[in-house]
Amino acid sequence: MSGSLLFSPSVNQVLGNSPLFSGVDLSSAVVDMQAWPIRDIPAGQILLSPLRDNTELLILLEGEWVVTMTANSSRPIARITPGGCVGELSILDSQRPSSHVMVTQDSRYLVIQRDALWSFITSYPVVALNLLRVMADRTREKSALLESSLGLLHEYRMRAETDTLTGLHNRNWLMEIFPQQLDLSLRIGHPVSLMLIDVDFFKKVNDTYGHTVGDQVLQHLAAIMQGNLRSTDLLARYGGEEFAVMMPATHVNKARASAERLRRRIYESPLPLADNEAITLSISIGVAECLPGWGLDDFLKASDQALYVAKNNGRNQVQCWKNPF
Incomplete structure (x- = not known):
């Protein structure tokens, strides 16, 4: 996408390094991408929530987001840095997001509507594979967090049920x-x-x-x-x-x-x-x-x-x- 007047050089660089566009010649995709809006959002906002519908794939250009299981969780499933995306599951299953996405730094992001994404995938099928890889990575991150959480719950339960002096049940x-x-x-x-x-x-x-x-x-x-x-x-x-x-x-x-x-x-x-x-x-x-x-x-x-x-x-x-x- 280098040389395009559609986005600034810094945005071009972020998109060029985004896993979602791996294998895509972005310089030839200007026509398809020109309708995708860029938005700003301040830190402290909830970008996505299981309480709200979502029909957009969001690609972070500047700032940082975290994905959490609950709105007040201190243990993120993942940290989203420039080039990363969220909202992919809602695009595929037409359901509300399964997690919360919190804005931890003032951010700028690219918005791809569901219909626009499917149209883009028709022209660049490799994006579908990239999207599956993103989802697989996110699933592994969730699984790792769940496994860790279950381990902590087991540890807390053991502590609550174990006599610290003798090691017997209490x-x-x-x-x-x-x-x-x-x-x-x-x-x-x-x-x-x-x-x-x-x-x-x-x-x-x-x-x-x-x-x-x-x-x-x-x-x-x-x-x-x-x-x-x-x-x-x-x-x-x-x-x-x-x-x-x-x-x-x-x-x-x-x-x-x-x-x-x-x-x-x-x-x-x-x-x-x-x-x-x-x-x-x-x-x-x-x-x-x-x-x-x-x-x-x-x-x-x-x-x-x-x-x-x-x-x-x-x-x-x-x-x-x-x-x-």
Whole structure:
């Protein structure tokens, strides 16, 4: 297009470097392009929006735009620099834009109406291929952002559901997942049991050795629990020095046997400290099997009652809930 009087030399250079016109001899396209208007728009404006119809392909000549999923998003899908274009999807599917285009710098741009674009493609078919490439690149950019966003959402969810000290699931996770597992077990008629575990004399450990060692105790116990429960058992830190384990497809007798093995394993695994010192640890466990019609609160209450008996009877033992009726 060099030498044409249609646009300024700077505009000619931008269009000549635009991916949309790759392979097109723009110097021969003056007649087709002479009706395309050039517009100005100040920074801070919304150029395209899913809330507005669009029938134009817009090519940036000066300035900068960003493409975002939402109007107030701080994470752009793409940055449009001179030579780049937007609005291509609306041209092809006659739908509203799928994204927002925000003007981040005072800009000047070239406007190609839908009918004018199709007419131009008839004369220069390579533009159709270029347009598909632009769309493919934009789709990849969106996919990368979505993948990144999903990764962040997963990370945020993991943080929200994970106890930072022990690495176990936390109470938030427990209150979401345990009711779902309980409901499933009751609906399909499978037994389900619940352990509530309390670390014996944990306050004394903190008072004697300090909270740093207390944290090490919880981490030590969490690791033992993870290594001595089934992959189907749901383990979470319930709060403080208490842990909860939901055991699907498990009657109370089997749950009690598992609890007893865990109790014994912890008692036989002292926490080593400096200077060849070690702390012998013990836990008390209350076990209950869910009855028909129970919700999670009923289940936790029964297990807690059994745990109270275990602690009241001297600790370092397993007790099962007994139905008073």
